[in-house]
Amino acid sequence: MASGDNSTLFNDSLPYTVPEEYKNGVYLDYNATTPLHPEVIDTMASAMRKLWRNPSSTYSERVRDAISKARAQTSDVIGAKPEEIIFTSSGTEANNWILEAIVSWASELRGLAEGKPCIVTSDIEHDAVSKKVLALQAKGLCDVKMVSGAQGGRVNVRDVVDNCSENTCLISIMLANNETGVIQPVAEIGQELIRINIERTEKGLKPILFHTDAAQAVGKIACDVTKLNVDFLTIVGHKFYGPRIGAVYCRSEYMSILKKHPFLWGGGQERGYRPSTENTVDIVGLGQACEVVQRNLSDWASHFYKTGSYLKDSLIETFGKNLDFNFPVLSEFLLPNTFSVHFVGKEREGFKVLNQAEYLQASTGAACHSGKTTVSIVLLHSGLSKEAAKNTIRLSIGRTTTKEEIDITIKDLYQAVQKLTGIFL
Incomplete structure (x- = not known):
């Protein structure tokens, strides 16, 4: 493994099971659109x-x-x-x-x-x-x-x-x-x-x-x-x-x-x-x-930071050097709910990873470009290399995103990359 011991997170053999309530998917694409309050x-x-x-x-x-x-x-x-x-x-x-x-x-x-x-x-x-x-x-x-x-x-x-x-x-x-x-x-x-x-x-x-x-x-x-x-x-x-x-x-x-x-x-x-x-x-x-928004922004911001910290730590613990954050997450210069990351290596293009995901619903970049295999111009113009931009996925959490959804996301990404590369990280 590239990072620490993943035995706690992956104590079940893949494929894994998820609670019935998440069988229709785990939505982490809130920058694309949100459900009505x-x-x-x-x-x-x-x-x-x-x-x-x-x-x-x-x-x-x-x-x-x-x-x-x-x-x-x-x-x-x-x-x-x-x-x-x-x-x-x-x-x-x-x-x-x-x-x-x-x-x-x-x-x-x-x-x-x-x-x-x-x-x-x-x-x-x-x-x-x-x-x-x-x-x-x-x-x-x-x-x-x-x-x-x-x-x-x-x-x-x-x-x-x-x-x-x-x-x-x-x-x-x-x-x-x-x-x-x-x-x-x-x-x-x-x-x-x-x-x-x-x-x-x-x-x-x-x-x-x-x-x-x-x-x-x-x-x-x-x-x-x-x-x-x-x-x-x-x-x-x-x-x-x-x-x-x-x-x-x-x-x-x-x-x-x-x-x-x-x-x-x-x-x-x-x-x-x-x-x-x-x-x-x-x-x-x-x-x-x-x-x-007026009434709840402070509470939402706190939730974004708490849940986002858990997502960040889980990504680092699970993928280590196999994954990079494109921008400094949870900083004053970044939206607290947004995580633009890329997997390092060949055959780890963002759209391929998401296509292999069983439950995760996310984007490679702008939602209006979802499904396209071309490299995001915005990511390239933001200083990313062509490979990093090609391998990028965007995870954006919402006001109701739970730790359980984060856990499912991490497991889903892990098995998706494993399918693509044929190796465990």
């Missing part, structure tokens, strides 16, 4: 029965009040004002809208003679940001400068600042990465931007706006728009036990940008910002999920 289910079920009327109708005051309550609940979880929240169909829509609207706004301000506006972002962003900015660039609407995340999966504040120019209209850096769990220095970038924007104002230039995709952060770490110093922020409900809708936070002074440059065209719903009859059921569900 019981309170959210109750709230949405009640809305289905009682809040089905069109919010735009004069007789639907009760429905409008429920939406207003959800807006306040959503704003509270990030320290914003209710009027700064706009509900969207998803985080992808939110990201796309913010990026396109700001480019349109900046283009109008500058005029063709002054050149195209520029977006500064990173090479480790979610596709909803990276593909959108590249599409805008391909259309000739803006220039894009991408800073590297190769220093341990984290962008460097100085790199972001140094890539800003007179043409820069927006910085978009995610708060926490969905594949790696690495937390980006958003607050520090925002602080630098305050200084930069003061200098720009003195020169008669418009400020550089700041957006962060907080899809993976809400529900795992504290997110306060004032402390983060951001102008725009993306919220995604199904990442923290809510429904699959999103929301945009936009600082009050820039709300006119979104109103003047809508992403969709239609009626005047969402106070004229986003057309389409409001999805009341999901909106109140999102609001309730945000309230649940």
Whole structure:
């Protein structure tokens, strides 16, 4: 064995048995999506029965009040004002809208003679940001400068600042990465931007706006728009036990940008910002999920750390030098629930290991790329070697993950690698 004595963990011969309640699988893919919280289910079920009327109708005051309550609940979880929240169909829509609207706004301000506006972002962003900015660039609407995340999966504040120019209209850096769990220095970038924007104002230039995709952060770490110093922020409900809708936070002074440059065209719903009859059921569900986060974040964080420590110790004890952590888990720079690891050696590719797993349900990286055998660009851009990236699996625990589930996961991974290599570690 590569590590210590595994006799305690593997006192039964493989294959092993698991309790009946886990026969349908052990889910450790909470960064991909989460189940609805019981309170959210109750709230949405009640809305289905009682809040089905069109919010735009004069007789639907009760429905409008429920939406207003959800807006306040959503704003509270990030320290914003209710009027700064706009509900969207998803985080992808939110990201796309913010990026396109700001480019349109900046283009109008500058005029063709002054050149195209520029977006500064990173090479480790979610596709909803990276593909959108590249599409805008391909259309000739803006220039894009991408800073590297190769220093341990984290962008460097100085790199972001140094890539800003007179043409820069927006910085978009995610708060926490969905594949790696690495937390980006958003607050520090925002602080630098305050200084930069003061200098720009003195020169008669418009400020550089700041957006962060907080899809993976809400529900795992504290997110306060004032402390983060951001102008725009993306919220995604199904990442923290809510429904699959999103929301945009936009600082009050820039709300006119979104109103003047809508992403969709239609009626005047969402106070004229986003057309389409409001999805009341999901909106109140999102609001309730945000309230649940407000009440429970401290307890959840404690659970993540306790259960995550057990997972970390179990992986080290069982696999030793046969497994490496891609990033420093349980550190201040990593989401407390996220473990990006890779098995060392040939025939230990992440997707092959997971295919051999009997019960473990996890991902090789981003859930939207699950099942693909190509190497994750985000992992490569985060500084991993090609082999390490190819062999990576992402284990992300949830608020209800138990030690028993961790034990099953470890045994399942052990037998999966044993099947692939033909040897016991």
